[in-house]
Amino acid sequence: MMALALALLVALAVDRYFGEPRVRLHPVVWMGNYLGWAGAWVQRRAQQNPQQPDFKAFWLAALVWCSGAAIVLGVTWGLQAALGSLPWWAAGVLLGLLLKPLLAWAMLKSEVLAVEAALAESLEAGRERLSWLVSRDVSALSEAQVRESTIETLAENLNDSVVAPIFWFVLLGLPGAALYRFANTADAMWGYPGIYKGQNWAWAGKWAARVDDVLSWLPARITALLLLLATGARGLALAGRLRAEAAKTPSPNSGWPMAAMALGLDVGLRKPGVYVLNPAGRAALAQDTAQALVYASNTLLALVVIAQAAIIFVAIGARP
Numbered sequence: 001m002m003a004l005a006l007a008l009l010v011a012l013a014v015d016r017y018f019g020e021p022r023v024r025l026h027p028v029v030w031m032g033n034y035l036g037w038a039g040a041w042v043q044r045r046a047q048q049n050p051q052q053p054d055f056k057a058f059w060l061a062a063l064v065w066c067s068g069a070a071i072v073l074g075v076t077w078g079l080q081a082a083l084g085s086l087p088w089w090a091a092g093v094l095l096g097l098l099l100k101p102l103l104a105w106a107m108l109k110s111e112v113l114a115v116e117a118a119l120a121e122s123l124e125a126g127r128e129r130l131s132w133l134v135s136r137d138v139s140a141l142s143e144a145q146v147r148e149s150t151i152e153t154l155a156e157n158l159n160d161s162v163v164a165p166i167f168w169f170v171l172l173g174l175p176g177a178a179l180y181r182f183a184n185t186a187d188a189m190w191g192y193p194g195i196y197k198g199q200n201w202a203w204a205g206k207w208a209a210r211v212d213d214v215l216s217w218l219p220a221r222i223t224a225l226l227l228l229l230a231t232g233a234r235g236l237a238l239a240g241r242l243r244a245e246a247a248k249t250p251s252p253n254s255g256w257p258m259a260a261m262a263l264g265l266d267v268g269l270r271k272p273g274v275y276v277l278n279p280a281g282r283a284a285l286a287q288d289t290a291q292a293l294v295y296a297s298n299t300l301l302a303l304v305v306i307a308q309a310a311i312i313f314v315a316i317g318a319r320p
Contacts, residue, residue: 001315003083003092004173005308008166010096012304015106027101027178031072031185038064039190039204046204050194054203061190062207069182076178099169102177104161105300108154109293115150116289119143135196136271144283148269151284151292155227155261156254158296160184163226163303164219170307180215187212213252220253223299224260230298231264238263248275264295 023029042064046057079098083091111133119126126146127138133153141149164184168176191209192201224242228235242259249255255277262269262278265288269277 001311002088003095004170005311005315006089006092007095007099008169008304008307008311010093011099011103012105012300014097014100015103019106019110020104021101028181028185031068031182032189034068034071035186035189038068042204043199046200048195048200050200050202054200057200057204058206061204065186065207065211068186069179072178072182073175076175080174095174098174099165099177102165102169102181104157108157108161109296112150112154112289112293115146116286119146119286145270145272147284147286147289148267149271150289151261151265151267152258152269152271154292154296155223155257158227158299159216159220159223159253159257162300163223164216166303166307167219167222168215170310183208183212183215216253220256222303224256226299226302227257227260227264227295229302230295234266235260235264245277248277250274261292261295265291 020026039061042057042061045060047054076098080095083094086094115126115129115133118129123143123146126143127141130141130146130149131138134149136149138146138149164180165177168180172179186208187205189208190201190205191212192205194200194202224246225239228239228242241263242256245259245263246255249258249271255275258269259277262281265284266278266281267284267288268279268281269284
């Protein structure tokens with residue numbers, strides 16, 4: 001348990017001072033490569049009519065998903081078990097180095113700042129930089145809409161890339177964090193409700209989407225509550241509106257941190273034609289992006305404190 005506590009601090013320190021490992025050494029990239037190959041294999045056998053049920057594509061996708069998950073769990077369990085013979089401090093340092101690629105706070109923060117810097121140059125530059133982060137069409141977005149999309153991405157990925165991996169790491173160690181990132185990457189690549197880039201994912205992506213929904217359910221709500229706490233008295237006063245605002249999004253999870261951020265900043269966050277979070281809120285300004293990063297940073301700090309306390313509590317409870 002002491003190794004787990006140290007590993008979390010090491011991972012966050014490496015993330016802050018060194019950032020992401022090289023692409024060829026990044027385990028999440030390896031997961032993406034496997035899912036890209038497996039998804040292409042499934043698509044060659046899938047129907048391309050999204051209106052017709054395709055149970056064959058569903059079960060083939062579930063099979064290759066489970067195969068990939070088994071590999072991820074087996075490798076990470078073996079690595080963690082191998083560290084068990086080392087002194088706790090050595091095991092903690094090495095476990096932290098293995099955990100780091102499964103967290104991406106520094107990169108997320110950098111990408112958000114990059115969009116804001118591009119917007120300072122021109123609207124077109126801001127749209128282009130935002131297109132690196134989102135799959136939606138950005139060509140017609142206004143400056144405020146680009147900023148709103150950036151804040152939404154920050155809130156959603158605060159859960160997906162930071163809070164949820166830490167949550168599952170505290171519960172299940174390195175295998176838990178790795179399985180979550182595999183599931184979340186699969187959802188990002190496969191979890192579309194219909195045609196995406198000329199391929200039908202209505203059934204082929206259903207398994208990946210549902211598993212990610214399950215694994216993200218509790219972390220997303222923890223993220224939202226911590227975000228509201230980070231905003232202080234204002235956020236706590238608006239907590240009663242959180243559920244209703246979060247329910248406006250199609251996703252059962254991503255709406256929670258996005259709604260919390262919208263309420264905390266008192267801005268409206270809109271996806272044209274899909275939803276409006278906090279519709280009475282004002283248009284997002286440059287200072288709102290900066291404030292959103294402050295709230296996200298404080299959320300991470302609070303999570304680390306809670307996670308360390310939980311690990312210590314479990315360690316004390318496990319002693320004879």
